[in-house]
Amino acid sequence: MKKVILETDRLILRVMSADDFDALFEFLGDAETMKYYPRPFDAATVRAGIERNLRRFETYGGGLWAVVHRESGRVIGDCGLIYQNVDEVWELEIGYRFNRKFHGQGFATEAARACRDFGFGHYSVSRLISLIRPENLPSRRVAERNGMRIMKETVRADLLHYVYAIERS
Numbered sequence: 001m002k003k004v005i006l007e008t009d010r011l012i013l014r015v016m017s018a019d020d021f022d023a024l025f026e027f028l029g030d031a032e033t034m035k036y037y038p039r040p041f042d043a044a045t046v047r048a049g050i051e052r053n054l055r056r057f058e059t060y061g062g063g064l065w066a067v068v069h070r071e072s073g074r075v076i077g078d079c080g081l082i083y084q085n086v087d088e089v090w091e092l093e094i095g096y097r098f099n100r101k102f103h104g105q106g107f108a109t110e111a112a113r114a115c116r117d118f119g120f121g122h123y124s125v126s127r128l129i130s131l132i133r134p135e136n137l138p139s140r141r142v143a144e145r146n147g148m149r150i151m152k153e154t155v156r157a158d159l160l161h162y163v164y165a166i167e168r169s
Contacts, residue, residue: 002014002015002017002066003015003057005065005080005118006065006111006114006115006118007070007114008110008111008113008114009070009110010069010070010071010107010110011067011068011069011070011107011110011111011114012067012068012070013065013066013067013068013079013080013111013114013115014065014066014068015053015054015057015063015065015066016050016053016054016063016064016065016066016078017050017054017066018047018050020050020066020075021043021046021047021050023066023074023075023076023099024046024049024050024066024075024078025041025043025046026099027077027097027098027099027100028040028041028045028046028049028097029041029042029043029046030099030100032100033097033098033099033100034097036133036135036136036139038157038159049064053065053078053080056082060083061122062080062081062082062083062092062123063080063081063082064078064079064080064082064095065078065079065080066078067079067096067098067107067111069102069107076098076099076101076102076107077096077097077098077099077102077107077108077111078095078096078097079094079095079096079097079098079108079111079112079115080094080095080115081093081094081095081115081118081119081123081128082095084129084131086129086131086154086156086163087152087154091125091127091128091129091163092119092123092125092128092129093128093129093130093131094112094115094116094119094128094129094130094143094146095130095131096108096111096112096115096130096139096142103138104138108138108139108142109142109145109146112130112142112143112145112146113145113146116128116146116147116166120168125168126167126168127165127166127167127168128148128165128166129148129151129163129164129165130142130143130146130148130163130164130165131154131156131161131162131163131164132161132162132164133159133160133161133162134160134161134162140162140164143164144164146166147166148164148165148166149164149165149166150162150163150164151163151164151165
């Protein structure tokens with residue numbers, strides 16, 4: 001049984017497993033989906049990412065989780081909470097990536113909001129962030145619908161990113 005972390009009306013967020021490789025590689029290896037990353041992921045990178053997220057979960061209960069479409073049972077994305085070093089400060093990030101076949105249907109916003117509430121409910125952090133490339137307008141809209149605003153800019157992997165943030169209320 002795969003450990004369920006969060007549930008929303010339409011989604012189940014659960015710990016990843018090796019069985020999720022094909023569904024994850026379908027979008028993480030897709031050039032269009034990954035156009036705001038330095039490059040699409042190859043198979044070895046996706047496998048390593050699954051393992052890394054399993055270790056993150058074991059270490060601090062976080063990481064990216066598989067996002068399962070409740071109605072179809074299909075993995076349609078990944079979303080979760082990841083500690084990131086941003087300008088020498090460790091921040092808890094809400095990260096999300098979705099299969100482009102499911103873009104524009106509100107799934108990323110639904111998952112990100114659930115992660116926001118989970119993050120503030122389970123971690124003693126004063127804020128949550130999302131790191132987003134300026135040209136990635138869809139992800140920026142998700143962050144804004146999640147109550148986040150641009151806090152600052154930073155450079156990661158030689159690419160400019162906005163640091164969106166929401167403070168604990």
